[in-house]
Each structure stands twice: as C-alpha cells, then as structure tokens.
Amino acid sequence: MFDSLSDKLEGALKSLSGQGKINELNVAQSMREIRRALLDADVNFQVARSFTERVREKALGEEVLNSVSPGQQMVKIVYDELVHFLGEEHVGIELAPTPPTVILVAGLQGSGKTTFCGKLAQHYKSKGRAPMLAAADVYRPAAVKQLSVLAEQVGVPVFSIMDGETPVNDAVRVAREGLVAARKQARDILIVDTAGRLAVDDEMMREVSNIKDAVKPHEILFVVDSMTGQDAVNTAVAFNERLDFDGVVLTKLDGDTRGGAALSIRTVVEKPIKFASTGEKLDALTPFFPDRMAQRILGMGDVVSFVEKAQEQFDEKQAEKLRAKMRSEKFDLEDFLDQLDKIKKMGSLKDLVGMIPGIGKQVDQMDVDDDAFKHIEAIIQSMTVEERRNPELINGTRRKRIAKGAGMEVRDVNQLLKQFRDMRKMMKTMTKLMGKGRSIDLGALMGRQN
Template sequence: MFDSLSDRLGGVFDKLRGRGALKEQDVRDAMREVRIALLEADVALPVVRRFVDQVTEKAVGQSVLRSVTPGQQVVKIVNDALVEMLGGDTTPELDLNAAPPVVIMMVGLQGSGKTTSTAKIAKLLKEKHGKKAMMASLDVNRPAAQEQLKVLGEQVDVATLPIIPGQQPTEIATRALQAAKLQAIDVLLLDTAGRLHVDQQLMDEMKAVAAISNPRETLLVVDSLTGQDAVNVAQSFSGEVDLTGVVLTRMDGDARGGAALSMRAVTGKPIKFAGIGEKADAIEVFHPGRVAGRILGMGDIVSMVEKAAETVKVEDAEALAKRMEQGKFDMNDLRMQLRQMQNMGGLGMLAGMMPGMKKAKAAMAASNMDDKVLVRMDAIIGSMTPKERANPALLNAKRKIRVANGSGTQVQDINKLIKMHQEMSKAMKQIKKMGGLKGLAAMFGKGGLDAAMPGLGGPGAGGLPGMGGGGQPDLSKFLKK
C-alpha cells in the first residue's frame, strides 16, 4: 500500500544522507518534498500541515544540524512523527477485561469488509487468545448477509447465532446476549447492518443495538482503498457512535495509504487491526512503529519473526537443525524451506518486511522474480523420485530430462536448482566442521552465528555461498523468466 509514498520519502532522505552537513534551508526544502509526497498519498491536509510543522520545528534545531549524522537524525525525527501520527508507541489492544460475554460491535458502511473482518477477529480471538467466541449477524437488509456470516463461522470454526427470519436487529441482539450467557461465551461479536452511505436510520439502528448490548468495543470497519472518503466516513461515525477503534481492510491493496495515515489524527481513535488479504487469517494487529518502519524502508523484522513463529512447525525446525549439525541437507530439506517461505507470504511479503525493502523488491523485479519461482522449484523437486531427492547426485542427463518434462521446466533450470542445493550443502558441512550450531555459539559467544558467518543470521554482508545473505536460498540466480 505504501510503496509510492515509501519511494518518494526514500528519495528525499537519500539526498539528506548524502550530505555531510545540513543547513536549515536543506531541511526546509526536504520538508517541502515530504509535504508534497504526503498530499499525493491522499493524507488529509490538516494532518499534513501538523506533521510537517512538527518535524520541521525539531529538525532545524542546532542539535540536529550540528550533529555528526544530521541526515540520519532527520530520518529519526520523521520516523518518530510518523509513529505518533499512526497512534503512538503503544500497540492498541482489545479491551476484554469485563464479565463475559464481552460484546464487540462491528460497524461500518456496506461493502467495507465488515462481515469478513468479524470472522477474522473471531478466529484471532479463538486461536491466539484462547477465547470462546460467538458471532451474530444483525444485518436484515442485505440479502444473504446472515447466511454469509454463518458460512464464515463454519470456515473459522466459530459458533454463529441461529437465524430466525423476520427478527429485527434489536431482537437479534437480545437473543444473542441470552445465548452467549447460556453457552458461557467469552466474546460476542455483533455484525451490524451497513448502508451505501451514512444516514440517520443507520445511526439510530446502531445506537439502539448499543443500548441493548452495552459493547465493550465498537470497531469501525473502513476500506482503505477509498482513500479520503474512508476518513470522511470515520469522522461521521465518530461523531455519532462511541467508537473505540478502527479496522482498516484491504491494506494489501495498491491504495496510496492516506486513509491509514489520517485515520488516527482525524478521529482520535486507534487503528486496532489491518486486513491484509482475503483468507481467514489475513488480519494482523496494527503496530504503528512497525508500519512507520515499512514506510521509511527500515523493514519490519519483528513481524517477520512472528510470521515465522506462526508458520514454521517446531518439529520441522528441530529436525532441520539436527540435520544441519550432521552436515546433511538434501532436496527434501530444501523443499521444506521453500514451502515455509510460501507459508510466510512468499517473496513479496518477506521482502516487504526486510530493511531496504525497496531495493530488495527492485532487484526481484529486475530479475523477473515472483512467487511462481517457489512453485516451479517445488514442482521440480516433486518430479524427482524419493531416491533422487535424498541423493541428488543420482540425477544424470537422462534423469534431468525426465524431471524437466515432469515439472514443465527445462534442463538448465534443473541444473540451477542442483547448483543452489550444492552450495547450501557446502554451507551445512561448514557448520558441522565448526561443531554444529552449539559449537558456533560457543566459539563466538554473544555474537553467535552473526559473528561466525555475517549474513547468515540477519541482514548483513556476504553470507554463505548460495544463502543470499539471510539464511535463505539465493533465488536471484534461479529461473529468471
């Protein structure tokens, strides 16, 4: 979403970093470009003015202009201001500290992704917080709205209130509360009706439901692709309903990002969740600091580690670590690594979380690389026999032709994969010679793998042959199609 803005800001700050000393006019010129970039990103004008004034006031101070690295100091000031604009240092959380059932009321316009977001949050509460949740649809206007929530409930394995035709929203809310109490439900999510536009009937209905259910959280769901209109909708709702937070949907889209950057400043309400895809688990807690880091090209290593923890099975990681210590690494191990990368969101998602992400994405684009590379590599390994996967040395010319035909690739693609595997196998043997992972840690103390082999444990220079500087295969040399 923030690609265009990130590119513009990156260009501005690259100019500042390239200068040894900064004059006040240099900073003001840079802030003028930042102002234009934010306006082009569809950020609300009052928010832009406040942001630029705040940053300029701090950046033209003598402590910055006379510092050893003034360019970096300005970037830090902009980063801090961005974090504040997005909601501050603290990550907003749902307030569930009340006697069950805790009611969460979902509000918003029709088509904003409210029903889908309801199911996503219910799944999140169940799997990450161990809460017993129930969902109830109060939308009696949109055709099949209640049936949609029922189907989503089955998909995420969360109970939904049985549908009784003809009941009105207030009646459904009353019945949902009674059912939640009887079934010892921890959290009850009420999916209210939406309209194509803000009107008094919509507001009156939400107020009536709120009076009955007494929600602990009232979350406004807005579509980030609607830009400034999303901000206007949020402003309208916040003036009528006691909102506690915002859910931004379609944050994975190609919008200019103005809605996300303006929402907190305009409504005064924190962004609590961000929808990042269509799947039931494609929602994440909104972290202002991490989003600011992505915008400024600093990456989001914390989110990447969390994503890995969610997708990588402990037993698989332990098995691979054991084989690494033994100096073993066959095609089955490589295939497992490739699939883990796919589960984490693919190359694009990983590049977006890494420091210098713009350069990483640019390199991928120049090499015509996308997530299909991982699929093709998986197909090649899948076309091998079990013996060939365990011992790639068996792959002679005749076998390579068979594998290429079976995977829809060419023999040269098979050779590239084998070469990459050989380089990674050499890396495993080097680790074994140094006494395995424990030996490395003991040899280099607190530096661990980073000290032993720069680049293997994090974003740095070099790295082991074929490891691409970050412990993953160097895919830039593979299948440039």
C-alpha cells in the first residue's frame, strides 16, 4: 500500500538526516521533495501545498529536541501532518438510540458498494448486532443476487422486491419496505445498497436523494475506489453537495493505489474516512484510524515512536541544566541515576537500540544487556546522597560497604567509579565540542564504556 509515496517521503526525509540542524535552506529542499512526492501520489494540488506549508512552519518554528536528530524530528513532523490530513481521530458510526439504525451506501459503479455492504453486515454481526441488507440496486438481477450471496455468507437476511427473476424497478420502495421489514424482524441495523453509475449523473443522484428522503438514514456512507486518485476527490465533492454524506469508505487499498485519494479527500470534503477496505473477502474491512494509516504511509513507525518517547521523557529545560552540569564537570552520580531512569522509562534498552534507524531487526543478534543497568543502579543506590554528589569522597572502607550493599564485588564499584570519572571528562569535552545544539547520547556512551 502506498509504496511509491512511502519511498519518496522517506527519500525526502533522508536528505535531512545527515544535517546537523534544521535550517531554512535544508527545509526548503526537503519541502520541495515532499511536495513532489505528494503530487506524484496524486494528492490534490492545494492539499499538497498546504501540507508542505504546515510542515515547513512547524519545522522552523518547533523547538529543536536535543535528544533526537533533526532528520528524526522531521519524520515526526511529517507524520503528525499526515495524521492531521487523514483526519486526526477515528470517527465511527453512531448507532441510533432507537433501532434500526439505517445506513445508506452510495457511490459510483464498481466502487465496491455491494461488497462493502456485505462486509459491514459481517462487521456488525461479529459484534453481536442483528443487521439486515436491503437490495435497492434494482437495475440488474445480478446485483440483487450478489447481495443475497453475501448475505448468505454472513448469515443475515436480505430484503428485496422481485417480480419473478427481475427486481421491481423501485429503489425507494425497497428501502422503505426494507425498513418496515427490519423493524418487524427486530433487526437493529439496516444497510441499504444502491445502484451506481459510471460517472456522477443526475438520475442516480436523484434516486439516492429520494431514498434519503424516504427513510431518513442515520448514516450515509460514500464508497470510493482509492485507485481513482483525483477523480475520487471530485466524485466525493459531487456526492457530498447532493447528499451531505456522513463518512467515506475507501476501497481497494490493497491495490497499487498511490494514496492521493486517501490524503486529499478528508481535507477537500471535510468528512471523515470511516472505513478502509483492503480486499474482496468479507473480513477485509477495517475501521479507519488516521494514525495507523499515517504510519503505513510513512513506513518509519520506529522513528516516530522513538521521537514520541523522547518527547515524553525529555524536558528541554532540564536537559539544558544537565548540559550545563556536564560542561562544568558537575554532573554527578545522582544525575546519572536520573538519566538511567529516563532511559529505562523509554523502554527496554534492546527496544530502544532497535528503534535507531538502520538497526531495526539486527538488534536481535546483538548483545544488549538490560541487566547492565541494574548493576549500575544497585551500586549507585547503595551510596549515600552525599557520596553520589561527590564520588571523590568514597574511600576504601566505603567501597567495601557499597559493594556489599549492592551484592557486588569491590572491583565492580571501583570500575564504575573509574568509568564515571572517564565519562565525566568525556562529557565535558563533548559538550564543549558540540556547543549548545546537541546533547550527549548517554546510551552510546555507556556502550563504549562497557
């Protein structure tokens, strides 16, 4: 799904990853690339422009997080905007307080309406509901047949009005009587399948509008083939003007769709995407979640969650204090313990290492030892606060006591103290070298010490 868009976005973001800092120049460069990636994916021109504009503003305006690289931070900004353009929150279908909830399904010919009706029935049935289908596509006997086959597979009733083998040519009547039948049979959801046309035409619109007026559906869903790109957006606009629908169903996301429809529709039509359909089978339907879709588009979920965790854990003011301490060699074992704690809260060391771009699965073969932390912590914890602040004070007798308290050997304590001294020196040099911009990668430092 969205392979080419994912690749291109990734490419645009990679060009930033080697850079020391986000600045006007490199942002402008990656904005051009991102915009081209979106346009190539058939994203609406205006949507692409406002997307890149928002990303640019955020990139230049946002406080630089020191615990992540500019490239990583940019990935997160682009991800957030993808989520925004896809609609932020998941919006579901609200069931009517008094059943049956009537759901009217409309869209162009071949968009996947009938298949979706079957899937939706299955979706509700698996949730313990009692849906019913109504065959209001009255123009082809095959249409009623198709819906009946699906209904049988799901195990729900289907309502149709037939004259022998031929459907009676009255879609409004099917919907109206279908509703009566649903009430009678105590079905709590009625899903009405309608006829589609090759293009938006007045007759089809009138018919669906008439059904709308007749049964007052609680929910009108517009089904659209995501493979049709820009056309999908135009059709959505036309249907929405006429029907004022409640939500969009994106179908055929399993094909090689470029993603333009998914990314543009929400912004252009201002209606939520509610479901995504990813195959012909009945279970190939998922409620639409903007964040999950954004992750799939960007294909860099590991970086995004890495930055999110860093954002949660690292307070920039605290970090600045810490840097000042490092610079002046005042960084003590208390600070060290605190940093260890933060790193631990971000997840297991192995998970964290695994999130570093380019490492990924290789982490499984690496020897990343979460226990290494525990030993260090145990030693520091058996020191007094005074000792943590001034490790120089710790003499031979105290080292023995500390080792005993931590269940370790004296040489472990000696080693830790020596490592800490070395680390502090290194931190001082490094913070000076790097200036204010970046902080120390504690994890990497510790790895080198061990």
